[in-house]
Amino acid sequence: MTPETTTPASTIFSRRVRPGFEARYETWLANIVKATSGFEGNQGTTILRPGEGRDEYISITQFDSEEHLELWLRSEERKGWLEKLRGIGICREQIISLGGMERWFTLPDQGATRMPPRYKTAALILLGLYPLVLILNTCLSPLLVGLPGPLQVLLSLMISVPVMVWIVLPYLTRLFFGWLHPTPSAVASAQARQLEDQ
Numbered sequence: 001m002t003p004e005t006t007t008p009a010s011t012i013f014s015r016r017v018r019p020g021f022e023a024r025y026e027t028w029l030a031n032i033v034k035a036t037s038g039f040e041g042n043q044g045t046t047i048l049r050p051g052e053g054r055d056e057y058i059s060i061t062q063f064d065s066e067e068h069l070e071l072w073l074r075s076e077e078r079k080g081w082l083e084k085l086r087g088i089g090i091c092r093e094q095i096i097s098l099g100g101m102e103r104w105f106t107l108p109d110q111g112a113t114r115m116p117p118r119y120k121t122a123a124l125i126l127l128g129l130y131p132l133v134l135i136l137n138t139c140l141s142p143l144l145v146g147l148p149g150p151l152q153v154l155l156s157l158m159i160s161v162p163v164m165v166w167i168v169l170p171y172l173t174r175l176f177f178g179w180l181h182p183t184p185s186a187v188a189s190a191q192a193r194q195l196e197d198q
C-alpha cells in the first residue's frame with residue numbers, strides 16, 4: 001500500500017505589542033514555542049522581532065501537514081496559552097495560514113504576512129518554469145533518445161520539479177520580493193501616481 005503524501009503547512013502570527021510589555025511577551029512566546037515543539041509533525045518556529053521598519057513580532061510555525069497543524073491550532077494546550085496572552089498588551093494581531101504552493105512565495109527572513117495575488121505567483125512560476133524546461137529539454141534529449149515518451153517526461157519532471165521548488169522559486173521570490181509583497185508606502189505611492197495620471 002502506497003503511503004499517503006502530505007503537504008507541509010504554516011501559520012504566520014503577526015502581533016504588535018504595546019510598549020512596556022515586550023519582556024512579558026518574549027517570555028510567553030518562548031514558552032508557547034517550547035510547547036508547540038512537542039506536538040506531532042512540528043517542524044519548528046521562526047521568530048522575527050521588531051526592527052527595520054517593522055513594529056510587530058512575527059512568528060512562523062511550520063508543520064509537516066495541514067492535519068497536524070489543525071490539531072495544534074485546536075488543542076487545549078494552545079487555548080491555555082492564548083488565555084495567558086490576554087494579560088499582555090497586544091495592540092494588533094493578524095493570523096494567516098499557508099499551505100501548499102503559498103509557502104513558496106514567502107521568505108522567513110523578510111517577514112511577509114500576506115499571500116501575493118495569484119496573477120503574480122502565476123507569472124513568477126511561468127518566468128522560472130519556461131527557461132528551466134527549455135534548458136532541461138536541450139540537455140536531456142540526447143540522453144533520453146530511445147526511451148518511451150511517458151518515461152522521458154517522467155525523468156524530466158523528476159529533475160525539473162525539485163530544481164523549481166528548492167532552487168528557482170526561492171531565488172525568484174527573493175529577487176522579486178518587493179513586487180510580490182509591496183510595502184504600504186509603495187502601494188500608496190502607486191495609487192497617488194495613478195490619480196495624478198487620471
